Each structure stands twice: as structure tokens, then as C-alpha cells.
Amino acid sequence: MSSIKKVVDKAYDGRKIREYLKEELGLSSRLIRSASVDKRIFVNNKAVKMNYILNANDNILIDLMKDETQNIDPENIPIDVVYEDEDIIVVNKGPNMVVHPTKRHQSGTLANALMYYFKESNQKCIVRLVSRLDMDTSGLIIIGKNQYAHMELSKEMTLNNIEKRYLAVVHGHMENAEGTIDLPIYRPEEEGTIRRVVDERGQRSITHYKVVERYKDSDLVECLLETGRTHQIRVHLSHLGHPIWGDTLYGKKDDNIVIKRQALHAYGLDFKSPRTKKELSLRAKLPNDIENLIESLK
Structure with a gap:
């Protein structure tokens, strides 16, 4: 399970968990709302609401995996995986390949290949593109495996930190x-x-x-x-x-x-891991x- 685990610092003793998630973890309101509705936010192994009052040393766990579907057919197309962890996958796209299905290119895209790769490797992921390339430009593309990783890296991309x-x-x-x-x-x-x-x-x-x-x-x-x-x-x-x-x-x-x-x-791509900051x-x-x-x- 892809998740974020944290132990509450005494500075947040007596404060609402919503404030902790936004201030300490930098999570977006959209992600917090989605995880809360799906009951994927836990304190000491119990799902909690966003008005929960924290205590120092509480153990927080946010389950990042969400049941999602995407209207992209999996296709058995080889992909060159340069790097992969629980949050992201970076692939080396070949030339003459469209990244995402369009009206003119509804199949044979990198997204079709990734959906097949996720299915075969038993990963419940959809294709969240952090970066894109033209069809005729080859090279490295970052894909987030969950909403958190995509949000963090998209923010870094906007700030030109990648x-x-x-x-x-x-x-x-x-x-x-x-x-x-x-x-x-x-x-x-x-x-x-x-x-x-x-x-x-x-x-x-x-x-x-x-x-x-x-x-x-x-x-x-x-x-x-x-x-x-x-x-x-x-x-x-x-x-x-x-x-x-x-x-x-x-x-x-x-x-x-x-x-x-x-x-x-x-x-070449140089950036920090969304989770470890490595x-x-x-x-x-x-x-x-x-x-x-x-x-x-x-």
C-alpha cells in the first residue's frame, strides 16, 4: 500500500488534523477532501474526520491509493522504465509516439502502454502525466502513480524546480x-x-x-x-x-x-522525490x- 506515515509533533498538540495535513504535509484541500470522504486518513489505526483534535505522538497514516478508472485501453507496447518507486515512474519515450490518446491517435500511445504495464504489475494506478513531450521528441517523461505525487511534482514543475x-x-x-x-x-x-x-x-x-x-x-x-x-x-x-x-x-x-x-x-531530469525529498x-x-x-x- 502506498501511504504517508507521520508521528505528530508536540507543536500540533490540540490542533485539528486538517490544519496538520495542510501546514505540515502541504497537502491540497482537494486531496484532503478526497481522502477524507473515502475514509483513507487514519489516526492510531482508526479512520477520522477532519475536525479530529490531535495529540502529540499520534500516528497518522494517509492511504494514497484510490479506486479510479481511466478511459484508456491497456495495450501491450514495450516501455523503457528508467526509474520507478511507489510514487512515480519515469520512462524513456521512443520517437514517433504520442504521449496521450487524442482524436487522431486513439491507440498506440504511451498512456496505453502504461495502463497495460500497471495492469500486468498489479498496480492500481491511472496515468497522471507530470511532464509531456511532442510525438517526435524522444526522452524522459515523469508519471505520478498517485494524487499526492502528481500534485507535488506538478507544483515543482510550475516553480521550475525540475x-x-x-x-x-x-x-x-x-x-x-x-x-x-x-x-x-x-x-x-x-x-x-x-x-x-x-x-x-x-x-x-x-x-x-x-x-x-x-x-x-x-x-x-x-x-x-x-x-x-x-x-x-x-x-x-x-x-x-x-x-x-x-x-x-x-x-x-x-x-x-x-x-x-x-x-x-x-x-536528463533532476528533481527531488515527492516523498523522501531525495x-x-x-x-x-x-x-x-x-x-x-x-x-x-x-
């Missing part, structure tokens, strides 16, 4: 070996467009970059995101005159048969299609 590192193969040589791109990104009000542009009307967007390797007429560039706008890396690099190989939306249609998508890979540093190696592209450019 470090996201990418590798991109770009056309040409960057003028500077490293630097910061601080340019606003805007979505033009054109019907049906998904393309973004650098425009002063947009949101502030910050990408730190460093050239890792140089090839004949291309660079392998590491990008560290300070903000997380849609298509941020692709827009920023293209704006500098160095579009990513294979990116037909922000670059050019490459006369290239080596790679059939943008050469962009989310290779630092996690996760990495995923470059996929074969990007490795093959690099070999062709040397």
Missing part, C-alpha cells in the same frame, strides 16, 4: 560555444496553426545552451530549460539560424533519409536514429 536537459543536433555551427537565449515566445492567432514565433507579445522564455560536439557543418547542443514553453527549444534555435535536423516545422525539409523527425531528445538524477542515452544521424554528419 531540471530538464535536452540534446539537439542543429544545422551549422553556433556562434558561441555556450550562452542563454532569453526571447519571448508567442503563438500567432492563425486558425489551425501550432507554430510559435519569437515575438515581444509572447511569454518570457529562457533556454541555456552549450555545444557538446562539433561536426562538419552541424553541432550537438545541450539545452537546459529555465522555462517550459511549447516548442521552446525548436523556436529558439531556429530563431538563431540553427534549426534542428529533421524539424520541418521550424527549419527546412532536409534532403536527408537518416532521420524522419526532429533530432531532439530529453535526456535528489534524483536520471539520464537516457541518445536513441539510434539520432546516433545514426551524428555518424552521418561526422
